[in-house]
Amino acid sequence: MMEPSEDPGLFEIISTTRAMRRLKPDPVPDALIVRILQAGLCAPSGGNAQAWRFLVIKDAEIKTRVQAFYQRAFDEKVGPAYAVNPPPPGVSPEQHRRQHAAVAHLTRHFHEAPVWIVACLIHGRARPNRGSGASIYPAVQNMLLAARALGLGATLTSRHLLYEREAEEALGLPEGVHSYAILPIGYPMGRFGPVRRAPLTQVTYLDRWEESYPAAG
Ligand SMILES: Cc1cc2nc3c(=O)[nH]c(=O)nc-3n(C[C@H](O)[C@H](O)[C@H](O)COP(=O)(O)O)c2cc1C
Numbered sequence: 001m002m003e004p005s006e007d008p009g010l011f012e013i014i015s016t017t018r019a020m021r022r023l024k025p026d027p028v029p030d031a032l033i034v035r036i037l038q039a040g041l042c043a044p045s046g047g048n049a050q051a052w053r054f055l056v057i058k059d060a061e062i063k064t065r066v067q068a069f070y071q072r073a074f075d076e077k078v079g080p081a082y083a084v085n086p087p088p089p090g091v092s093p094e095q096h097r098r099q100h101a102a103v104a105h106l107t108r109h110f111h112e113a114p115v116w117i118v119a120c121l122i123h124g125r126a127r128p129n130r131g132s133g134a135s136i137y138p139a140v141q142n143m144l145l146a147a148r149a150l151g152l153g154a155t156l157t158s159r160h161l162l163y164e165r166e167a168e169e170a171l172g173l174p175e176g177v178h179s180y181a182i183l184p185i186g187y188p189m190g191r192f193g194p195v196r197r198a199p200l201t202q203v204t205y206l207d208r209w210e211e212s213y214p215a216a217g
Contacts (some may be wrong), residue, residue, distance in 0.1 A: 020153025023186030113184030153188030
């Protein structure tokens, strides 16, 4: 499935890569997962160290064990926060309500996504810092864009980190290796559509902080 056009260009892919939280359980061919992973490999990392590791998970038992922590974190923290927090910039109350419903749906069905890619980084003895995240999330974003380009839905999730020790144990990560995101991937139930964000003018300055950048619109 390629929507809204059959062969979207890069900018259309970027502007329609949104969290796709309602996924079909149908299997995803390994060849597509490999293309997604290859896109991840093209990302930059500090010093080109490539300390990333990508754990592809199809095992239902492992997914189910991790989902229990993902669900618990939702029930205890994320769900209640949604009820009281205002909509994010550029998002209407109705869109916010629908997003909450989609988040709750993904939470319940997390383990039913046919494939997960767990994006990990080898820390070794080093303490994580800004460079750590910056050396794995570009790969994550490349993979999200690649999934979208292939007609697959995915979401960047990290809520399992609220139960980091338990979830990483269930994932079988060795000492010194940590997870930064779990991407549940599958064929989407819904359609791809434009992301919603605050306008560029609100977040962009020229030369001095809070001085408007007229070219932004
Ligand atoms: C660091 C980070 C962690 C996230 N964790 C989760 C998560 O655990 N579960 C989830 O459903 N979405 C998660 N998201 C997705 C965001 O909620 C989503 O990107 C944001 O709401 C914008 O959605 P959109 O791209 O569909 O407009 C995460 C995103 C980021 C960047």
